[in-house]
Amino acid sequence: MRAALVARCGQPPVVGDHPAPSAGPRQALVRTVTAPITPLDLLCASGTSYFGEPATPYVPGVQGVGVVESSASVPAGTPVWFPTSAGMAPGDGSLAERVVVADAELVVLSGTVDEQHLAALGLSAIAAWTALLLRGGLEAGERVLVLGSSGVVGRVALQAARLHGAGAVWGAALEPEAHQDALDLGADGFVALARDDSAESLTERMRETVGEVDLVLDPLCGVPATAALGCLAPHGRLVNLGSSAGATATFSSAQLRSGSRTILGYTNNDLTAEQRSDAMTRIEEHAAAGRLAVPYEVFGLDRVGEAWTRQANGEVHGRAVVDLRD
Known part of the structure; x- marks a missing residue:
């Protein structure tokens, strides 16, 4: 599958081929639609965060919006928002065509908010x-x-x-x-x-x-x-x-x-899955009603290095969001 890969800490990710993940027990396989580049992504990939230097290469992306392909608890085809621990713990993140997420971490979405806007809101x-x-x-x-x-x-x-x-x-x-x-x-x-x-x-x-x-x-x-x-x-x-x-x-x-x-x-990181889900559900409701909005810029996966650098340099108005659809 295609993915953004951090090959060396402190350097922007590059697009390359990466083995497709397989879901295990109590895990979901999600097709990523879009994922933001956040300050936490930049910090983790710098190798200077309090989580320590991540093993490279790895797929960054601490959150994303996607569609469930398989899960024991959520029907296939369900739109979801999800967090990952990429850069904070071993494993890959959301800036790939497929990602494995714990079933309990999935937040089912109503589909009433544009995926890129919801990704831009996300964990921030x-x-x-x-x-x-x-x-x-x-x-x-x-x-x-x-x-x-x-x-x-x-x-x-x-x-x-x-x-x-x-x-x-x-x-x-x-x-x-x-x-x-x-x-x-x-x-x-x-x-x-x-x-x-x-x-x-x-x-x-x-x-x-x-x-x-x-x-x-x-x-x-x-x-x-x-x-x-x-x-x-x-x-x-x-x-x-x-x-x-x-x-x-x-x-x-x-x-x-x-x-x-x-x-x-x-x-x-101190939030329970239930607290995170409740917050995201409320955020989606307010965004759908036009009461909550943030600016963002959308980049294709092939421009992830540019998006990463511009976000790091403060050149993006709001949040850089990577769309992983062809």
Whole structure:
């Protein structure tokens, strides 16, 4: 079968022939329709993630949308979304014509959302959704600040916060166009970030815009997270799910303790199959109704190296999605 293959960590995948997989007990054979290239794919294939360096060659792709060809629990022909552990554990991922997935991991789809759009939402949307609701405990009426609001996670978080009754929502990002994008997605305001921000100046600028917030969604860490911690209201929570702006952030012990404020870590890997399925089902429902959307660009499998490089360089508007249909 045709597949994208990472032959060497740190290098884009190339298209080649790869042995077709066979499903074992409690496994499904899925024909992949489309799969996104995500920050997690790039990190795993770099060989520098906390999962360790993957054995090469391997097929990347930590998720996909496809059609069941055989399964003990799902009828053949059923459209599904599925995760994989490619790059995090031995085995191949979704950027191949066929993939083997545990039956329990399949999420049956209604087919009401374009496959490429659903792939673009995927795990990033699940992360935003569950980090806000399960980990962050968002309640109606609370004030939310979304760092990195220009990314797929951030865009979904802005929309999800509104869908769940947030009293006010603000975005924060580097890109000049991100201000209007955040307002278009329902934000009440926006904080412009800069690469040379100091924590002190950014905290002051944030507080001028948002005052205090109850919940911060943080895929950035670094200076933006440090500044956002200074804007947390008493009993406020910051949920970190990434470090694209820096590996560390700092906080004041007095400020944290005096208001019983909380810093929380989040990873999709802690979700149960049931939690992941429930989140994806809700995401599909809202996307079908036009209440949840992210931008994406579609590439054929023969252009997977280009798609990979452009996603890594931040040259894709939204998410790069690879279509594996002929």
